[in-house]
Amino acid sequence: MKMWSFLSKNWNDIIYLFLLLFSVAIGRYYRSLGTVQVKKWIGTLLGLLLILIVSGFNAFHPILSGITGILIIKLTGVRYCHVATFFFMFSYLFFFRLADKFGFPLPTGQTNLIEMIIVLRVVGVAFEINGSWLAISKKKKNEDKESSTELKEKDDEFLELISPNLVDLVHYSYNYIGLLTGPYYRYRTFDDYFKLPFSKYVDCTGFTINTLKAVPLYISLYLALSNLWPLEYILSEEHNNRSFLYQMMYPWALFAAFRQRIYSGMTLAESVCTSAGMGAYPVEGKNRTGHGPTVGYMKLKQMPEEQAKTTEYDFNTIESMEVWACETTVTLRDSMKVWNKAVQYWVAMVVYKRFPVKPLKVHAALFVSVIWHGFHAGYFFCIYFCPFYLMAEDIYYKLYYKNAIGLKKKILGFVMWFLRSHSESYQAAAFLLLTFDRIWIYYSSVYHYWYGVWLAFLILGLALNTAHKMSTPRVKKEGKESMESRTD
Structure with missing residues (x-):
């Protein structure tokens, strides 16, 4: 009876977990698909299928908002697309979360996660398009003063114009890799995945097994901690009658359980990427979460096939959590740097660097x-x-x-x-x-x-x-x- 009660209470989470595991399992087959166009369409169709399974009727929210955001990017032009898309997507996010006030059923938490990822992708690519246009325009004006990229210790944020067509924007927004719970990756990373040979030669299976091996521990700890110290108990009269030290330390147990839940979800999400080969780059690029290579990117793009077969790779580009650092780092400032790194990169790129009032x-x-x-x-x-x-x-x-x-x-x-x-x-x-x-x-x-x-x-x-x-x-x-x- 207890088992049935647990299953019914957490049914949506269980389905979500199985969909994440399914996304990990199909990575090797997706990786081996033939032509680029077939691969893109299969990835998009899989993404839309996942949205339908998770959201049912509410699937129209991520589909409608994403398609409208993409159209706004194309209709407003490169100069203003980032601002227009940002305000539309966040306005829709408010409507989405208040859907019951407008006569629609309130979406589940799992649909909310998908909508959040769609917001990151659509707004992110709009800022990439605008940012690359600004950077390349500035570079052309100062062409004679600029040194070559190879002589720089670190690449500029944008090295070439990013201008995807309407169909590629749809493929990027709805590709199944990272759609359920992240991690966020740039359009440049998505484009490189199909154009560069790295995903063919990286040891995807080895990286995936290494990433997944801690997930059973995280899930077990989450179930144990959330059972021993449930959230609702903190509001009970019994809790209020306990010693002040007990009340003071109870949030440690709550946050410990919450961390295990986040670790398991983020680790599975990273495994979806490693299984498919998304975000694999040679280590010489000094790759950073969200961004990708920070050094010698243009040189990496020209890497010969023979060299690509033998080079060393990493998946730092799609790494969201540094679990050990989250547990052991001394300061809050350092702790924030290793928590949900991909989203932090998005916030820095879209908001912090671009906000006009210092x-x-x-x-x-x-x-x-x-x-x-x-x-x-x-x-x-x-x-x-x-x-x-x-x-x-x-x-x-x-x-x-x-x-x-x-x-x-x-x-x-x-x-x-x-x-x-x-x-x-x-x-x-x-x-x-x-x-x-x-x-x-x-x-x-x-x-x-x-x-x-x-x-x-x-x-x-x-x-x-x-x-x-x-x-x-x-x-x-x-x-x-x-x-x-x-x-x-």
């Missing part, structure tokens, strides 16, 4: 990240409060940890890791509880203590930093006077 770049990036996740209060509490913790963390990092060595560095590292982990867990509770009333119930039960701790740490850190700055010139001056007296 002082508001960070706030714009955070705001877009929040509304992409959803409009629940929990996302604001979780994501938008990060900078306040970072302000305090950066001070202590520079004052005490950065130049520490030996045992002192290890002790300080553990303290900073504990504080970082506790902060993430406290914020994750809001992310999971979602609505303001539920968040308020839990935070009130622990007297909103962590915000008080943040504020105290920040004020103390500012005072210590000021004292350090005031003492530093005095130390230098005294050292200089001592040196002069020795010279005399």
Whole structure:
């Protein structure tokens, strides 16, 4: 009976898991398909089939929004397509999440994930088209001043014009690889997959097995942790009657379970890519998540077939999570860099680098990240409060940890890791509880203590930093006077 209850409660997640596993399994067959056009059409049809299976009637949301976004790209032209597409896709995302207010059935969480990926792809390719046009136009104006790409230590963001036709935009938006839950990859990566020989010669099976081997552990830990420490218990009277230490540490268990869920989903998503060969590039390109090769890209495109057979490859381009780093990194700033890296790359490329008001770049990036996740209060509490913790963390990092060595560095590292982990867990509770009333119930039960701790740490850190700055010139001056007296 318990098993049946569990299956019925998590039926959509179970179907989603099997579809991810199916996407991994068919990669080797998809990779071996004949012509490029056949491969593109099969990938698109598979993607649309997955959308229909997952979403049913609600499949019209990702299909309608994606096709309309693609038409906007083509109709508005290269100069304004990125802005028009951005506002349309995010406006549709709001409508999609409020569908029940307009008489439509509210989509499931799984359909929401697909819609989120469609938004990333359609908006992302619009910014690629516009960004490449701007970069190439600028390069032509300064052609005589530019050195060749081969002499540069790092490639420019855009090295050639990106201008896909209408059909290729459809293929990119709906290809099954990465459609269910990511990772995000550029149109350039998608185009290279079909035009360059790398996917034929990389050891896709070896990479996929290596990526998949930890998934059973993540799923087992998720099931165990979510059973032992369920989310709803945090709102119960029984929880409120437990000791303050228990209430304070309960979010650690919730966030640990949540991380296992994310790790398993992201790892399976990466395996879909490795199985099909998407995102494979020679290691000499110093490949970065989302972006692809950062060094010598044009040279890699001209690599002879014989060299491609023997070169060493990696799948860094589609890597979303660095699991071990997520668990062990000392600071929140570093933790953010290794969490959902592909989406972070998209936010940086589309929002942070392109936002016109420099002082508001960070706030714009955070705001877009929040509304992409959803409009629940929990996302604001979780994501938008990060900078306040970072302000305090950066001070202590520079004052005490950065130049520490030996045992002192290890002790300080553990303290900073504990504080970082506790902060993430406290914020994750809001992310999971979602609505303001539920968040308020839990935070009130622990007297909103962590915000008080943040504020105290920040004020103390500012005072210590000021004292350090005031003492530093005095130390230098005294050292200089001592040196002069020795010279005399």
